[in-house]
Amino acid sequence: MKIFIWISLIIIFLSMLGTLVRVFKGPSTPDRLIALDGIGVMLISIIALLSIVFDTIFFIDVILLIAIMSFIGTVSFSKFIEKGAIIDRDTHR
Amino acid sequence: MKKNNVILQTTAKVTFFIISLFSIHIFFAGHFAPGGGFVGGLLTTGAIVLLLLAFDLETVQATLPFNFTIVIGIGLLLSLGTAAGAILFNVPFFTHAFAHFDLPLFGDTELHTAMIFDSGVYLVVVGAAITIIQSIGGDE
Numbered sequence: 001m002k003i004f005i006w007i008s009l010i011i012i013f014l015s016m017l018g019t020l021v022r023v024f025k026g027p028s029t030p031d032r033l034i035a036l037d038g039i040g041v042m043l044i045s046i047i048a049l050l051s052i053v054f055d056t057i058f059f060i061d062v063i064l065l066i067a068i069m070s071f072i073g074t075v076s077f078s079k080f081i082e083k084g085a086i087i088d089r090d091t092h093r
Numbered sequence: 094m095k096k097n098n099v100i101l102q103t104t105a106k107v108t109f110f111i112i113s114l115f116s117i118h119i120f121f122a123g124h125f126a127p128g129g130g131f132v133g134g135l136l137t138t139g140a141i142v143l144l145l146l147a148f149d150l151e152t153v154q155a156t157l158p159f160n161f162t163i164v165i166g167i168g169l170l171l172s173l174g175t176a177a178g179a180i181l182f183n184v185p186f187f188t189h190a191f192a193h194f195d196l197p198l199f200g201d202t203e204l205h206t207a208m209i210f211d212s213g214v215y216l217v218v219v220g221a222a223i224t225i226i227q228s229i230g231g232d233e
Contacts (some may be wrong), residue, residue: 058127061119065136068112072139075101076146087230088149 002053009049016042033077040070098147105147112140123211130211134218141223150227161220161227168216175210 019042022035044063051059080086113136120133144153179188191205 061122061127064115065119065132068115068136068139071108072143072146075143079101079146087145087226090149090151 005049005053009046009053012042012045012049016046029081033074033081036077037070037074040066040073044070102147105143109140109144112136112143116140120211120215124205124207130214131218134215135222137215137219138222138226141219142226145226145230150230154227161223164216164220165224168213168218168220170213171216172210172213175206175213178206 016039019035019038023032023039026032026035044066047059047063047066051057076086116133116136119128119136120130123129123133141153141157144156176187179186189205189207191203194202194204196202
């Protein structure tokens with residue numbers, strides 16, 4: 001069981017490296033955005049696997065926190081791509 | 094240009110309360126488990142930023158009518174007051190006290206004065222982050 005978890009950790013780490021390549025030399029901004037969102041999901045899975053390895057429940061809050069922060073980041077990036085401005089001053093203009 | 098943000102606004106109205114509840118949980122879990130005032134303040138800031146993304150600066154200012162610069166001052170006053178109050182009892186600076194109380198709903202509860210310090214940190218983080226975002230976030 002330990003070997004299985006370590007192998008999956010290594011696979012997730014390698015796929016995270018592959019996603020970093022897309023972040024650095026992605027041709028367009030949506031490519032980078034989707035790659036960053038994927039990195040968030042991979043961080044969550046790495047933390048979940050590490051909490052199995054270390055046999056602790058203290059990392060569960062960290063998983064939810066990274067998920068919330070990644071969600072807010074993705075929403076703000078996509079609003080920047082779609083509208084050009086992140087925070088409006090007045091909607092009823 | 095008419096903006097059409099119905100999905101984002103409906104999602105943000107629900108998600109704001111979920112993130113706020115989680116920030117309260119992580120603030121009160123802070124003494125013996127991961128968490129505390131700083132992370133709770135950051136999560137509350139994230140919830141307010143989600144509202145800012147879905148709506149706009151003036152709507153959020155009308156919904157949460159605080160002057161966030163004063164919030165920083167209140168937080169600093171709480172933190173430094175708790176830290177300096179230890180001097181009055183003839184113990185070193187930043188010494189914290191705790192005791193067990195028998196509260197009606199919670200049973201045997203351990204209350205710390207570090208909690209007051211932590212709530213000061215929470216207010217400072219929320220005030221500073223929201224002040225920065227409101228200052229540099231709005232477009233012209």
